[in-house]
Amino acid sequence: MTKVISFLNMKGGVGKSTLCFNMAYTAANHFNKKILVIDMDPQFNTTQALMEKYYSSEYYLDLVKEKKTVLRIFQNTTSIIQRAEEKIVPPKEIIQSLGDNLSIICGDLDLIMIESSTRGTENLLEGFIQRVIEEEDFDFIFIDCPPTHSFYTTSSLIASNYYLAPVKPDMYSLLGVELLQSVVSNVNTMNRARVQCLGLIFTMVRPTSVTQRRIIDSVREKNKGIKVFDKEMLYFQYNETGRIETFMYDMVSTKDRIVEITDEFIKELE
Template structure:
C-alpha cells in the first residue's frame, strides 16, 4: 500500500441553511469536469440533500427509492448485527457494494445518505465513530480518489464526529447574516474538544462565503464577523459563491456547473481551493 494522501475534506457549519451541500457538490462537479479530478462524495447528513441532487443528476431516483436506499448507503458502514451468542458484531462492507458511479460523470462517485441515519445517532458507541475512518483506510480509498468530500450534518452528532475523525481537513461554508458567528464558534468548540485526543489531527482550509448578496446592509455585518477573535484565526477565501435563483430552485439542481451564470464563480473558488490545499501542511500542523 502506498502512503495515503491527506485528501479527505469535510464540509460543515453548525448553522444550517448556509449552502453547505451546494458548495460541496458544485466544487466537486467543477473539479471533476474542468480539472479531471476523481472525487468521491460521502453524504453523512440525514437530510441527504447531496444524495437527492446526485440521484437526480444521474437519473437514478427510482433506483435509489427501490434499491439503493436499503442496500447502498453510508448506513451500511455503521450497521451492526446480532450474533447467535447475543453479542454485537460490526458488519463488513466492500466499496463496490455502496459506491455509486455513473457514465454521466465518470469522475464523480457518491456514497449515498439515508434519512434513517437520524435513528442511528443514538445507537452508536464511541468505537463506532471510527468506522468511516477505518473503511477509508482499509480499502485505500484516499489513493483511489484525488479528493473525498464529506457532506456533514449541521449539528453536533455522532455522524459529525465520525466525519471529522475520518477527515484530514475541513471547509466552513458561511452565509453572512447576524448569526454567522454562532455557527463558526460552535464548530470551533466541537473541533477544539476533539483535539483533546492526541490522535485527532485535522486542519481547516478556510471559510468560503456562500449565497452572497450585493446588499450594503450586509457589509457591516461581514466586517463584524471577520473582526471576531475566533473567525479572524481562519483563512477566508477571496472568492465566494453568489446567491442565484438557479442554485435554489433551478431545474438542473443546485450544482453551479450546470448554469452559465454560476460556473464562473465556482471556477475561481476551485483555483483558490486547490491553492489552499497545496499550501496546507500535514493534518494537525
C-alpha cells in the same frame, strides 16, 4: 495523497450542501480531479441532487432497498460470535460511480437511527475511508455533514484531514462558526483527531448588500488566523427555485464563480 474534507457549519440554511455537491461536480468535470462524496447528512440533499443529475429518484430507492448507502458502514449485521473482520463493508459495494471522475456514497434517512451506542462506533467511518484510500485513487473525499453537533459530525471530523465552513453573512451563521470551532476542538481532544480548519467560504452573498459586506469585512478582520476564501458564492435565486439537476457549473451566470471557488480550494490544498 487523498485529502478528506468535511463540509459543515453548526447553522443550517447556509448553502452547505449546495456548495459541497457543486464543488465536487466542478472539481471532477472542470479540473479532472477524482472525487468521492460521502453524504453523512440524514437530510441527504447532496444525494438527491447528484442522483437526479445522473440517475433518478427511482434508482436511488433501489439502492436503499439493496442497502447500498452510507448506513451500511454503521450497521452491525452480524451476530456476536462472528469475527470483527466479517463485518467489514467492501467499499466497492456501496460506492456509486457517477462518471469518470465523480462517485458517491449515498445518504439515507434511516441514518438517524444510528447512534454511538457501542464504543468505537464513531471510528467506523474513518476505518472505512482508510480502506477506500487503499483501494481507490481519489484526489479528494468530500463529506457533507449535518448542521448539528452529533454522532454524524463527530464521525466525519475524526475521518477528515480538514473541515471547510460555508458561512452565510449574517449574525446567526457567524455564531454557528464560533460553535463549530469549539466542537472541532473538543472532537480533536476527546478522540485524538487532527482535523484542521481549511477555511471559511461566504455563501449566498448579495453583491449590493452593504450590511453583508460589513459582516464579511468584520469576519476577515477578527479571524486573521483563519483563512477566509477570497472567492464567495453569490446569492442566485435559481439555486433555491430551479431544477435540482441543474448545477452552478451548467449555467453561464454561475459557472465562472464556482470554477473560481473550486480553483482556490484546490490550490489551498496543493
